[in-house]
Amino acid sequence: MALILIVEDEMPINVLINRNLKLVGHECISVYDGEAALEMIQKHTFDLILLDIMLPKMNGYEVLEAVKKMNIPVIFLTSKSSLSDRVKGLTLGADDYIVKPFEMVELQARVEALLRRTNKAQKFFVLSNVRVNLDGRQAFLNDKLVDITPQEFDLLVVLIRNRNIALSREKLLELAWGYDFEGDTRTVDVHITKLRKKLGLDNYIKTVYKLGYRLEVLD
Known part of the structure; x- marks a missing residue:
């Protein structure tokens, strides 16, 4: 970084x-x-x-x-x-x-x-057996490409770039979906569930009680 x-x-x-x-x-x-x-x-x-x-x-x-x-x-x-x-x-x-x-x-x-x-941003993110190519918009689990939707990837990127920080569901909607999104916060829960399942991130995407979620990355 x-x-x-x-x-x-x-x-x-x-x-x-x-x-x-x-x-x-x-x-x-x-x-x-x-x-x-x-x-x-x-x-x-x-x-x-x-x-x-x-x-x-x-x-x-x-x-x-x-x-x-x-x-x-x-x-x-x-x-x-x-x-x-x-x-x-x-x-x-x-x-x-x-x-x-x-x-x-x-x-x-x-x-x-x-x-x-300025080409100084992080291009790859690695967490346990998950590797994310941020520029190529690809996610791998155990070196195998995982089929995730564009919106799931957008949410994953927001979590990665704000890792270790608790984000409310409303803030996740704003950052990953945009200001003009007309859905409700349950959309975030659905996509978080899918990311956890597809990438095996149950132990890393933490639920923050009465707030939202945090991608927990320990040094």
């Missing part, structure tokens, strides 16, 4: 982002001001930078300008929500712009989308 630098001066937000990105398999390094960010960038080759704008010592715009030639993808995380701020951030070279407060699931999705665009 990716090596991600988190540049955020609010410690609770920084810690939360770090913890959640590590849960899904990324390696993260946290710093709390712009100067520390530049020092860390000299020591490591990062796949992605999550960058606040309002930072001590050196603001996010200045950090972005300094790292622009390194071709490291950058997502701004900021409370500056005006259109002019968004335009400025993107014009300066940020790849994406997320306004606080945001849901961690949204951040996960934006991170994965950007890593895919």
Whole structure:
């Protein structure tokens, strides 16, 4: 997975982002001001930078300008929500712009989308005797191709990209089916049952009481 630098001066937000990105398999390094960010960038080759704008010592715009030639993808995380701020951030070279407060699931999705665009996303996922080709949209059990439907695969991908995180049925519908889906949450239960059976994932796709499901992947 990716090596991600988190540049955020609010410690609770920084810690939360770090913890959640590590849960899904990324390696993260946290710093709390712009100067520390530049020092860390000299020591490591990062796949992605999550960058606040309002930072001590050196603001996010200045950090972005300094790292622009390194071709490291950058997502701004900021409370500056005006259109002019968004335009400025993107014009300066940020790849994406997320306004606080945001849901961690949204951040996960934006991170994965950007890593895919830059060819740094995970291409294969392996869990026990299951192997998933994320680009090829194929799933294998004991090295044998399993016949799963496109919608089942979409749900599987959502679980993989948010592994170790409990997702409500409503959130799974939103992420795997889309906002315009008119069915109810029982659809999620049906598809989860099929995935468990087809891929032998009963011990890994956990039911979260009164909420939804979690793909549990232990290190």
